[in-house]
Amino acid sequence: MQQMVSTTPLSNISNVHPRIFLLLGIPGMEAMHTWLSVPFCLVYLGALLGNFSILFIVRTDSTLHEPMYFFLCMLVVTDTILSTTAMPKILSNFWFHDRAIYFEACLIQVFLIHSLCSMASGFILAMALDRYVAICNPLRHSTILTHRVIQNLGIVIVFRGALLFSPQPLMLRWLPYCRTNIIPHTYCEFMALIKLACAETRIFRLYSLTAAFITGGLDFILIICSYAVILYTVFHLPSKAARLKTLGTCGSHVCVILVAYTPAFFSFLTHRFGRHVAPHIHIFVANIYLLVPPLANPMIYGIRTKRIRERFLQILTFKKYY
Structure with missing residues (x-):
């Protein structure tokens, strides 16, 4: 009896801050992990190839040294x-059943994922700003979006993401985890860890919700407002050909917005309010958000931009570019 009394507190203390967490993967789909790893790996490799190709093409083609493509490069670096x-x-x-992740590494992953998502949202907003200036004030486009302005915007977006989400790992480190060290997710995510804590987390949840709104939510509202003004300007152009041409310049960016925000909002809302959404659906969509935009963005601009498309083909076929 004495031994039982002495070992119980030690067990509780060790579980308050576990040395490692175990990532369960996609709940309910563990038997399919090996099969899922194939498309996951192919999409990831395709994203790396596409993003590095975009960076190489923009760097080597001086005709693409424009604000839109500079912001695109910032976005693809963030996505990568x-x-x-x-x-x-x-x-x-998925391959080796290597589920263990150190507590500190888990906190770093939380910070990087959330801050980088914020940065990606900021760069998409910057691209919307570029389209707004190019269409609504074309004569001053080059004087408004100078290289210095583009550089400063990039710094502000990176600083905003890092500043807003740097408290998250500190919050998570203070929390006790006496329930379990198993995370029902494929990676460390703030809300997934919050649900494991055996303490009051209302303030932490409120902070996460506020930070998400200040970044993704506010960015999306500003993007919608900018495109409302753009559409108003476009439909007041004198000719139908001019309207179609102007709208065509926004097509790629609109596709990027849809690809980025659709799974992001679904994942965010289901994590906080979707109690009746099956866990495997939520986790799968959360993985899609990490996989699809990095692959889709270079494909969208590669298909819709003739100069990028031609250079893509030359890179893939190892032809010399002149």
Whole structure:
């Protein structure tokens, strides 16, 4: 009896801050992890190829040294780092059942994923700003969006993401985890860890909700407002040909917005309000958000931009570019 009394407190203390967490993967789909790893890996490799191709093309083609493509490069760098933050560990879990992740590494992953998502949203907003200036004030486009302005916007967006989400790992480190160290997810995510805590987390949840609104929510509202003004300007152009041509310049960016925000909002809302959504659906969509935008963005601009498309083909066929 004495031994039982002495060991119980030690067990509780060790579970308050576990040394490692175990990533369960996609709940209910564990038997399919090996099969899922194949498309996951192919999409990730395709995203790396596409994003590095975009960076190479924009860097080497001086005709693409324009604000839209500079912001696109910032976006693809962010997307590449974001997917690389999670995908190697996800594939290791799927292939080798390597579920363990150190507590500190889990906190770093939380910070990187959320801050990089914020940065990606900011760069999409910057691209909307570029389209707004190009269409609504075309004569001053080059004087408004100078190289210095573009650089400062990039710094502000990165600083905003890092500043708003740097408290998250500190919050998570203070919480006790005496329920379990098993995370029903493929990667470390703030709300997934919050649900494991055996303490009052209302303030932490409110902070996360506020930070998400200040970044993704506010960015999306500003993008909608900018495109409302753009559409108003476009439909007041004198000719139908001019309207179609102007709308065509926004097509790629609209596709990027849809690809980025649709799974992001679904994942965000279901995590907080979708109690009746099956866990495997939520986790699968959360993985889609890390996989699809990095692959889709270079494909969208590669298909819709003739200069990028031609250079893509030359890179893939190893032809010399002149």
